[in-house]
Amino acid sequence: MNRFWGRFSKNKSAVFGLIILFLVILMAVIANWIYPDDPFRLAGKPMSSPGTNGFLLGSDTLGRDVAAGIAHGAKTSILIGLLATIAAVFIGIIFGALAGYYGGVIDDALMRVTEIFQTIPSFVFAILLVAIMKPSIEIIVIAITVVSWPAVARLVRGEFMSLKNREFVQACHTLGMNDSRIMMREILPNCLSPVIVIGSLMVATAILIESGLAFLGLGDPNIMSWGFQIGAGRTMLRSAWWVCTFPGIAILITVLAINLVGEGLNDAFNPRLRERN
Amino acid sequence: MKKRISFFTIITFLFLGFSAYAQKSGGTLVYLVQPEPPSMASYISTSGPIGLVAPKIYEGLFDYDNDGKIIYVLAESHSVSSDGKTVTFKLRKGVKWHDGKSFTSDDVAFTVMNVLKKFHPRGPNSFREVTSIDTPDSHTAIFNLRNPAPYMLRALSAYESPIVPKHLLEGTDIKSAKLGNNPVGTGPFKFVEWKKGQYVRLDKNKNYWRPGLPYLDRVVGRFVPDASTRTAAMENGEVLYAAYNAVPNIDAVRLKERDDISVTTDGYSMINPVALIEFNAKEGPFANPAVRRAISLAIDRQFMIDNIFFGYGKPATSALSTNFKPTGLYASMPNYPARGDIASAKALLDSAGIKPDANGVRIRAILDLIPYGEDWRRAGEYLKQVLGDIGIKLELRYEDVPTWLKRIYHNYDFVMNVNYFYQLPDPVLGVHRHYGTDQIRKGTHFVNSSRYSNSELDELLASGATEANAQKRTQIYKKIQEILARDMPVVNLFELQFLTVYNTKLKGAYNSALGAYASFSEAYLD
Numbered sequence A: 001m002n003r004f005w006g007r008f009s010k011n012k013s014a015v016f017g018l019i020i021l022f023l024v025i026l027m028a029v030i031a032n033w034i035y036p037d038d039p040f041r042l043a044g045k046p047m048s049s050p051g052t053n054g055f056l057l058g059s060d061t062l063g064r065d066v067a068a069g070i071a072h073g074a075k076t077s078i079l080i081g082l083l084a085t086i087a088a089v090f091i092g093i094i095f096g097a098l099a100g101y102y103g104g105v106i107d108d109a110l111m112r113v114t115e116i117f118q119t120i121p122s123f124v125f126a127i128l129l130v131a132i133m134k135p136s137i138e139i140i141v142i143a144i145t146v147v148s149w150p151a152v153a154r155l156v157r158g159e160f161m162s163l164k165n166r167e168f169v170q171a172c173h174t175l176g177m178n179d180s181r182i183m184m185r186e187i188l189p190n191c192l193s194p195v196i197v198i199g200s201l202m203v204a205t206a207i208l209i210e211s212g213l214a215f216l217g218l219g220d221p222n223i224m225s226w227g228f229q230i231g232a233g234r235t236m237l238r239s240a241w242w243v244c245t246f247p248g249i250a251i252l253i254t255v256l257a258i259n260l261v262g263e264g265l266n267d268a269f270n271p272r273l274r275e276r277n
Numbered sequence B: 001m002k003k004r005i006s007f008f009t010i011i012t013f014l015f016l017g018f019s020a021y022a023q024k025s026g027g028t029l030v031y032l033v034q035p036e037p038p039s040m041a042s043y044i045s046t047s048g049p050i051g052l053v054a055p056k057i058y059e060g061l062f063d064y065d066n067d068g069k070i071i072y073v074l075a076e077s078h079s080v081s082s083d084g085k086t087v088t089f090k091l092r093k094g095v096k097w098h099d100g101k102s103f104t105s106d107d108v109a110f111t112v113m114n115v116l117k118k119f120h121p122r123g124p125n126s127f128r129e130v131t132s133i134d135t136p137d138s139h140t141a142i143f144n145l146r147n148p149a150p151y152m153l154r155a156l157s158a159y160e161s162p163i164v165p166k167h168l169l170e171g172t173d174i175k176s177a178k179l180g181n182n183p184v185g186t187g188p189f190k191f192v193e194w195k196k197g198q199y200v201r202l203d204k205n206k207n208y209w210r211p212g213l214p215y216l217d218r219v220v221g222r223f224v225p226d227a228s229t230r231t232a233a234m235e236n237g238e239v240l241y242a243a244y245n246a247v248p249n250i251d252a253v254r255l256k257e258r259d260d261i262s263v264t265t266d267g268y269s270m271i272n273p274v275a276l277i278e279f280n281a282k283e284g285p286f287a288n289p290a291v292r293r294a295i296s297l298a299i300d301r302q303f304m305i306d307n308i309f310f311g312y313g314k315p316a317t318s319a320l321s322t323n324f325k326p327t328g329l330y331a332s333m334p335n336y337p338a339r340g341d342i343a344s345a346k347a348l349l350d351s352a353g354i355k356p357d358a359n360g361v362r363i364r365a366i367l368d369l370i371p372y373g374e375d376w377r378r379a380g381e382y383l384k385q386v387l388g389d390i391g392i393k394l395e396l397r398y399e400d401v402p403t404w405l406k407r408i409y410h411n412y413d414f415v416m417n418v419n420y421f422y423q424l425p426d427p428v429l430g431v432h433r434h435y436g437t438d439q440i441r442k443g444t445h446f447v448n449s450s451r452y453s454n455s456e457l458d459e460l461l462a463s464g465a466t467e468a469n470a471q472k473r474t475q476i477y478k479k480i481q482e483i484l485a486r487d488m489p490v491v492n493l494f495e496l497q498f499l500t501v502y503n504t505k506l507k508g509a510y511n512s513a514l515g516a517y518a519s520f521s522e523a524y525l526d
Helices: A001-010 A012-034 A066-103 A106-119 A122-130 A139-161 A165-174 A179-190 A192-215 A226-236 A242-270 A271-276 B002-020 B047-055 B103-120 B150-154 B229-237 B249-255 B289-298 B301-308 B342-353 B373-387 B401-410 B453-464 B470-486
Strands: B028-032 B062-064 B070-072 B074-081 B088-091 B130-134 B142-143 B191-197 B198-202 B216-221 B261-264 B273-279 B313-317 B364-371 B392-397 B416-422 B491-494 B501-505
Touching: A001 A012, A001 A242, A012 A242, A066 A106, A066 A139, A066 A179, A066 A192, A066 A226, A066 A242, A106 A139, A122 A192, A122 B453, A139 A179, A139 A192, A165 A179, A179 A192, A192 A242, A226 A242, A226 B373, A242 B070, B028 B229, B047 B198, B047 B216, B070 B074, B070 B470, B088 B103, B103 B130, B103 B142, B130 B392, B229 B249, B249 B261, B289 B342, B289 B373, B289 B470, B289 B491, B301 B313, B301 B491, B364 B373, B364 B401, B373 B392, B373 B416, B453 B470
Parallel strands: B028 B216, B364 B392, B364 B416
Antiparallel strands: B062 B070, B074 B088, B088 B142, B130 B142, B191 B198, B198 B216, B261 B501, B273 B416, B273 B491, B313 B491
């Protein structure tokens, strides 16, 4: 672990990303304490510019506090990002493991299913799913999961295919271990590092998809999110720039931080890859 | 006093004479038509964009000025018999269709009986009492009515009831007639060309029955699908006139600051859109009228207008729009405060026995929102907050149009819904459909979805529709409004104001209550 951290911390930008990410998570956690009120509350004079009327980052057309919205939006973004990623990784591992380990007909069948999902552009697919179901936070998580898992499945399948013929796996076979035990206890831990890397990047993608949906008005209308704030403020960009600028910056920094961390993880897991560069 | 009036009259006449002198002939008016019309058949469709073009070509018996007074167009005069059951129109002589044939009373009879009454969306309602039309000579049309129908006289504009040529429609299938896309009317402009996706071009009718008119040589309606391109076209003077929010409010507010561009809310009083909340008055938490009254009290109507609709709107003060003032039907009612009154609303709920629980919540419900864009979402977000303050905790639901229509008007699967209705030029045409027991029509859109039913009100509505005496009618509608202010199956929020953005070069285009749905006959370029 120490060696891993040592390799990770060698990458300065990854550490920087981690700090930012930590701050965003901290903001999400303490949002309920620093802004205990509903972020949709009409807190004061509409269209106040930043720093006036007691609004740190200004207020929007209805007098909602932009800063409160960003703090509570962090909660939504992090939550959706994590839930969707965990679900997608879980599904992806099951599909990929079965396809890669057994090969043959099972592989063909599972990969054809995966390809169906991969051929549809993911954001358009997510819009479609949310549009035909009621826009709620559960549906959004499901939609993001559905469009994200195929990448994990492909990756895991490849890892399983290359690992299943290694000596240590063959040794397990001769010892009489059953398939599920070999997959779960022996092969999976050996292919986790790329999964963790792709998973971390998927969190960023999930946040972007959620923001995009909310921007288009397909978010859960009862939950504050960054994308919603931008969508609601974009018509008055000329008269109240702060309404969509600050949430936009929040999305930018968060996604950037997660990507930096993901890159750092990649380097830390594959030190030789880094030295090659 | 008398002296002063005559003095003002003289001044007014001087000005009138002056401005008549200043009107110039010639020029092309380019204006925005948004979106592109599906056809030019204004006699079978009330689709908005058709109304922007067709009334320049077809005319009605009447037009109406900004105060709602009748302007005679194809009719020269009219008279209503003392029992209200016979309406006689004297028609204008010497009017020719664009193809050269003469306009006669046969055209009027054919239009009303064979076209509008059968195929027009609102015609069956406007002319429902008309049993037959007599044409004793070619310039007299006598409408025989089953019952008096005062509202019919408000539905005779070129937009609502265009008079079409009998000789081109008779014997054809009205719905697919060639006339639909090649309109031939009596109006100031002749149809020339419709380039799909680009523009529709109309040229001056040189044989127009009003001598010297129209002033313009040509009128071109352009179709521009993108909102910011429309704004830019207005900004650089490429187009001179944009009605029905073709230029979005947010841009209109900005353009208004320029010297050469103005904005008006006139010209929509015959449409009369009113934003409102419909309740399920039959079951669920809002079946109790006291709750609905409390909601009406809590809402800050002016806040919604100022912050969501950029100041364009007028707080509702009754079930009827203030645009019914000229006809004497509007009466101001209590229970519609312009500024919200949270304390009174809470007190009303308390006295109705609807107490808050430990979390301060009295009622939990879902608020459905009309899926017509961002403004309505903002309205829902505002209502959620303000009604939360009086203990009504709402969840917002925003669906696509077909799902929403199905939920509200087919399945009645809602308790509270934000919507807007056109009240049209007479309550019989636009308001009755919202409250009458006979208007609980499962599967028909924009009727009585509250399923509110009150036999006393039904009787008043029936007599309001057939009462010919204006004063008695005023009394009937006052009672109607009192009942509706008490029971509130629908809470009116505010009168929506659509915007017309125009270049100040264009003059004389703003005299009709129909606004952009009028003819441009007196419009000229300065």
